[in-house]
Amino acid sequence: MSIWVGGFKGLLGGVAVVAFSLIGEAGHPKRFAGLFSAAPSVAVASLLMTVLLKGSAGTVPYARGMLIGSAGMIAYCLASLYLIDRLHALLGSILSWLAWLMVAGGLYLMLGR
């Protein structure tokens, strides 16, 4: 993968994140809008580029990794519910990264690389 392809993947990911976050901004009530906070924005952009560059066989392992990462994301959101109410948004949501790391990292190591 050249530096240009990596850069393009990054830009596409950034645009997708902005697009989904604007949909979330327009959504109401807030709990419904929250669905778009965990939308597959980066994934759509990145998997699309990988399909174009490597074909479907080269993309499946990325989706497999993403499935493991999703378990971490569920743990992150549950942990943030607990921590935001007690520590406020910034500290609570940053500390919740540990939940993602433990679940996604643990499952990745357990299920084999």
Next chain:
Amino acid sequence: MEGELLLRDDREPVGFEWSKIRSVTRSDLGIRFVFGTGIALIAAVAGMVVGPKFGGLFLAFPAILPASLTLIEKKEGTTKAWADASGGVFGALGLAAFALTAMLLLPWNPAAALVLALVAWAVTSMGLYFVFRMTGLFLLQDRLAAKGQ
């Protein structure tokens, strides 16, 4: 977290008010763009250096959530930030449905797989949201997670 405020917000009809987009500042969008670009780059580099399965982990990393939750708290208060994170749980379950659908259907037809994976995300996350909304399960979720409820 204020239960009354949350309850009032939950009773709002579900929909989109597109005029609200105009109130989003350029710096808010810039922060999200930078975090989105950053995590997509990390996923790409991790996939190249360690392996694609490892890179894939970062396609479901909550990179922009701390920034967006902090912005919501600053503008609308902790209760609204909490409500957004609460909806994020359903979005995350939808994310798993997205990844599973993509994983299973990519060998069959890559373009259709990505479209159907997006449909799986929408159906799972929105389906769960409406089930919780209609059955009052949000109250149970709120009692379990919030302090002093």
